[in-house]
Amino acid sequence: xxxxNKMIQAQEEKEEIDMTPMLDVVFILLIFFIVTxxxxxxxxxxxxxxxxxxxxxxxxxxxxxxxxxxxxxxINKRKVDIRSVQANIERLKAENPQxxxxxxxxxxxxxxxxxxxxxxxxxxxxFDVSIAAQES
Numbered sequence: 001x002x003x004x005n006k007m008i009q010a011q012e013e014k015e016e017i018d019m020t021p022m023l024d025v026v027f028i029l030l031i032f033f034i035v036t037x038x039x040x041x042x043x044x045x046x047x048x049x050x051x052x053x054x055x056x057x058x059x060x061x062x063x064x065x066x067x068x069x070x071x072x073x074x075i076n077k078r079k080v081d082i083r084s085v086q087a088n089i090e091r092l093k094a095e096n097p098q099x100x101x102x103x104x105x106x107x108x109x110x111x112x113x114x115x116x117x118x119x120x121x122x123x124x125x126x127f128d129v130s131i132a133a134q135e136s
Contacts (some may be wrong), residue, residue, distance in 0.1 A: 027106070063092045065117055071107035073117060082116050087118040089124035103123030 065085070066074040073080050075088045094097055101121045105114050114131070121129045 022117075053135060062096045063089060063101045063107070063121075065101060065103045065121070067103065067105040067109040067117060068111050069106040071110060071113045074110050075111070082113070082120070085120040086124045087119055089126060093126055100130065102130045103128045103130050104132040 038052055040128075064075070068074070073082060073085060075085070075092075089101060103114065103117055118129055
């Protein structure tokens with residue numbers, strides 16, 4: 001009888017649920033989703049984009065370049081000189097070879113600055129260059 005009671009107690013102890021493997025799986029899934037999530041990238045400044053009736057939303061814009069109304073150029077929340085735009089785009093393209101360039105030019109920015117940025121992007125090897133506009 002005593003032996004039977006010990007077996008019943010041992011069996012009851014074995015029936016506990018071990019949560020450790022489940023927590024490991026949950027944390028691994030969390031890390032997986034954080035690593036694979038696409039984060040919203042910003043060029044660094046708010047730009048008043050011109051309106052266009054034919055504006056189309058671009059899903060995979062990875063390299064954002066902003067041009068302010070004063071002609072300042074921003075990439076990755078940093079103000080850059082026109083001479084270093086090509087090097088910055090080359091670096092970002094090396095990080096993501098399928099990346100496209102989207103130029104967010106302010107309404108009051110000059111066409112000269114816009115063309116220089118487009119030329120720098122093409123010189124960096126990115127030929128998929130778009131100009132951001134607001135849908136009207």
